[in-house]
Amino acid sequence: MAEDLGLYVPPAARIGDPLQRVGTPSLVLDLDAFEFNIERMAALAAAHGIALRPHAKAHKSTAIAAAQLAAGAVGVCCQKLSEVYPFVRQGIRDIHLSNEVVGADKMAMAAELARHARLSICADHVAQIDALGAAAAQAGTRITVLPEVDIGQGRCGVTGSDELMALVERIARYGSLRFGGLQAYHGGIQHLATWNERRDAALRSAEKAAQHVRHLEARGIACSVVTGGGTGTVEFDVESGVFTEVQPGSYVFMDGHYGSNEWGGTLKLQHSLFIATTVMSTAKHGMAVCDVGLKGVAVDSGLPRVRPGDDDALRYTAANDEHGILRIADGDEDDGDVRDRLGERLMLIPGHCDPTANLYRQYVCYRGDTVEALWDIDASGLSR
């Protein structure tokens, strides 16, 4: 039996701390850039009369969702049912699960959540609808179901009009379910490098969604909602004439991978999310080792970049479990001797914000050089 030592990890930062004193690794959020991104996306959606339902899987934080709602968002998207809980608990009561769910434990969660929130869920198989219908009926609640149509991604969602009609008709069998429109998302085109490629691909995908809408309309079924789109295509989706609602997530942070896209339109977002890191070993010629590795940054979409201006001689070249390798560029004036960089602090731009944020428990929010807020990543790790 362990005695109670009251021994807990000290906080990485306190409000009012200088940014330079925040313990590393920490996920830090530049509030000026963050607010710019929030306002820019809200203005884009409002200018086109399109509902904005930001994807909370990107940030997993009720504080960020609250900021999005305050700027006019109609609600949020989640990707997993367990992820929905903290948002409902914090008073966000309009949530779209942009995903299919299967299994008895999931049905129990959906029915419980639907008693406290306007919950919509996707389906691409009649068995999912049957299970949701039964669970909602048993719980005495109602769940909105949006069939998912595949507009090019080739992952979830039905492709054919007959398949779609079968789903819509199945929903109608259940008084405990309500047909809510269509989910239509193509993740693969979000990261196309050039603005023209993204525009053309977004238009092709939107046309596929429009074909489904017309097919249903011809059968007397109106789609009050067509929801989809992401940060990479949102500027085209809002003009498509088919989407009534868009679901961008990464726009609040503008991660490294999105940042490497060409942005030709008016939607010029700013990097707001960084990982504060410290050089903790300089024993090797030509390289420095920092304290951010695989457990501090997701590398699936490329390695993090050192924020320009921090130390332009260093380039992040490899991630071990808890170490990041920073190589010194050829021709650097120090000729490879990095020993005086021990303790140097850098900001890293993560390649992919969604799985990176999921590694942390809080955003250390700063303005200028000062910590202004600490926001919980309430849904970190909630992947069920």
Add this chain to the structure above:
Amino acid sequence: MAEDLGLYVPPAARIGDPLQRVGTPSLVLDLDAFEFNIERMAALAAAHGIALRPHAKAHKSTAIAAAQLAAGAVGVCCQKLSEVYPFVRQGIRDIHLSNEVVGADKMAMAAELARHARLSICADHVAQIDALGAAAAQAGTRITVLPEVDIGQGRCGVTGSDELMALVERIARYGSLRFGGLQAYHGGIQHLATWNERRDAALRSAEKAAQHVRHLEARGIACSVVTGGGTGTVEFDVESGVFTEVQPGSYVFMDGHYGSNEWGGTLKLQHSLFIATTVMSTAKHGMAVCDVGLKGVAVDSGLPRVRPGDDDALRYTAANDEHGILRIADGDEDDGDVRDRLGERLMLIPGHCDPTANLYRQYVCYRGDTVEALWDIDASGLSR
């Protein structure tokens, strides 16, 4: 202000549940295989009279550490100071930090922890030693320091004998520090594919460590501890004559990447760690979509494998944020129609256990077909 709804994510499993009913994704631990691995490694170390100090960064769980200590381990290794806290809090008081630390917040943590545990820390720069010495002196405690020598990895650790002597002499300046021996680890050779390659590389690395030991001995400095080694080389390290202590971590789980090594010796470990997943969409011909993606499994060392025997027609071929793509093998009898697999449950063998375990909050431990225990991953997310 949100009202209190008492709305919390229901547990994925309860003790006594059938394994088939555990909510997915969940990290599940086969206790028979786990106990076999624990006992096998303890027996190997004991047979050679070598201290076993398992690396807790692999599992981040005080329950697993307790099982390791019960089998004879002398203590554990951690990789980050914040990671040390839960282990000390649970009564584990002999902890080696196999890593360098830099920064005022880290010094405060080290000094606080050293008041409650026998804490040793690595160093490869005199400035790290100066900071530790000052912090320990101010706190009125004592920290053991192990200079790290680079035995081939080329990451942290000094290479030359003079550099090593400078560190040893620097430690001696501080009454608040104690020279504890050498840290010598080569991560790069742990995963060499063949047993012969690993043996030869381990012997070369051990010889580098031995050169440092002899150099210090010639100057009258005894190394009471030479600690290092990992799951991939431990069977050679225990026979090296230089290591007094070994630090394997992954052996408790035997992840996919280690499992793909050729194991020619007597140390035949078993896969004990799996991710339970459910097929949640089957709308596409020739593929199924499961509920484990990048937020449920680390893919840095390769994609997860479907456990042989579960559904040998399916192969995990891509990880999206929250979706896993399972392609059906050519020539499968179903001819690509996967619709009847909706709801099918599979076990995945993660490619790399360390960063995968860090994504979860608990191990659902089972024996046979029944959940026997739920173990917290107490140090999940603690990367400071």
